[in-house]
Amino acid sequence: MAGTDPNFSAAEFRDAIRFAMKMGSPGAEEDKATFRWNPSRTFSTADPAGQPYDWTSVPASDSTPPDVVTDLVAVEFTGRPQASGITSMGTFDPSGVTLTILDEDYEDVKTANEVLLGGNTYVIRFHAPPTGLFDATVHTIYAEAVDES
Amino acid sequence: MTVHGGLRQRLIKDSLFNLVRDGLTDLGWFEASPARRDVKMVAKLIPLTEEISPTTIAMAPLDQSERELELGSSAAEIEWEIYFDIFAENEAIGVHLAGDVKAILGGRYPDIGRTSPVLPVYDYRQATPSVIFTCDLQDISVDRALLESPRPWQQYWWQIRVVVVDEDLGY
Numbered sequence: 001m002a003g004t005d006p007n008f009s010a011a012e013f014r015d016a017i018r019f020a021m022k023m024g025s026p027g028a029e030e031d032k033a034t035f036r037w038n039p040s041r042t043f044s045t046a047d048p049a050g051q052p053y054d055w056t057s058v059p060a061s062d063s064t065p066p067d068v069v070t071d072l073v074a075v076e077f078t079g080r081p082q083a084s085g086i087t088s089m090g091t092f093d094p095s096g097v098t099l100t101i102l103d104e105d106y107e108d109v110k111t112a113n114e115v116l117l118g119g120n121t122y123v124i125r126f127h128a129p130p131t132g133l134f135d136a137t138v139h140t141i142y143a144e145a146v147d148e149s
Numbered sequence: 150m151t152v153h154g155g156l157r158q159r160l161i162k163d164s165l166f167n168l169v170r171d172g173l174t175d176l177g178w179f180e181a182s183p184a185r186r187d188v189k190m191v192a193k194l195i196p197l198t199e200e201i202s203p204t205t206i207a208m209a210p211l212d213q214s215e216r217e218l219e220l221g222s223s224a225a226e227i228e229w230e231i232y233f234d235i236f237a238e239n240e241a242i243g244v245h246l247a248g249d250v251k252a253i254l255g256g257r258y259p260d261i262g263r264t265s266p267v268l269p270v271y272d273y274r275q276a277t278p279s280v281i282f283t284c285d286l287q288d289i290s291v292d293r294a295l296l297e298s299p300r301p302w303q304q305y306w307w308q309i310r311v312v313v314v315d316e317d318l319g320y
Contacts, residue, residue, distance in 0.1 A: 045274055047162075047192070048166050049191075054274070
């Protein structure tokens with residue numbers, strides 16, 4: 001159970017985990033985990049779903065967060081099972097990734113919709129219940145591949 | 150003013166959404182109540198795999214077909230099949246909401262001003278939208294969706310089907 005323990009330094013723990021995350025992160029900037037958000041725009045005249053009737057209109061506001069590129073995340077890739085694949089009905093069991101991220105870094109990306117990893121887009125599907133190590137909380141995010149280029 | 154093509158379709162869809170939403174608003178469904186969870190309504194088809202918090206009403210515009218109205222012109226009668234999915238928190242709410250949506254569409258709810266199965270289509274591009282034409286609402290039916298292995302939010306799932314009939318004269 002999470003809680004405060006005088007013998008445990010959450011700051012040292014986070015530093016050590018982040019060091020390991022950076023060690024496992026690819027060197028090229030474009031290959032690092034890039035969290036992205038769906039566009040969030042408002043228009044002066046829009047339908048109930050918020051989309052404009054005039055596609056040439058300029059958004060009255062655009063609150064889409066900028067992409068967040070980070071190496072403070074551990075990425076575990078899960079390949080497509082051998083027996084599955086692309087069928088006439090679609091793709092079953094797409095490849096996925098499990099992202100592990102610390103509490104302080106999680107705040108920056110927790111509302112993201114998808115993550116770009118090495119040129120492939122993964123849609124974020126599920127946030128597991130967080131686990132704790134005394135004062136530090138660890139978050140796990142599951143995402144599945146849209147396409148694998 | 151006459152509108153054509155995709156804009157016409159969107160105004161029909163949005164007018165239908167607002168017709169049902171306004172009717173349910175008049176009936177108090179969107180007010181918080183200690184007797185039930187909050188009710189919300191969305192204008193999109195929700196994928197089967199996506200978790201839905203009850204009670205949610207989702208409008209899904211599906212297939213269209215058309216037939217010529219007369220010889221010598223491009224006038225057509227367009228039939229558009231639209232579904233309202235209700236993911237309710239329990240049996241009573243599901244039956245109640247499905248009945249209310251059906252009555253609103255069918256024009257059988259005089260208490261809130263619905264006395265005929267007609268859809269006034271508004272031009273929502275205007276600051277004060279006005280009715281620019283009407284459609285008929287036909288073949289309204291209610292289905293209880295029963296799945297062999299339902300997800301928790303699919304236990305109390307109703308579908309109200311309506312066919313929107315638009316006489317598009319093409320001019």
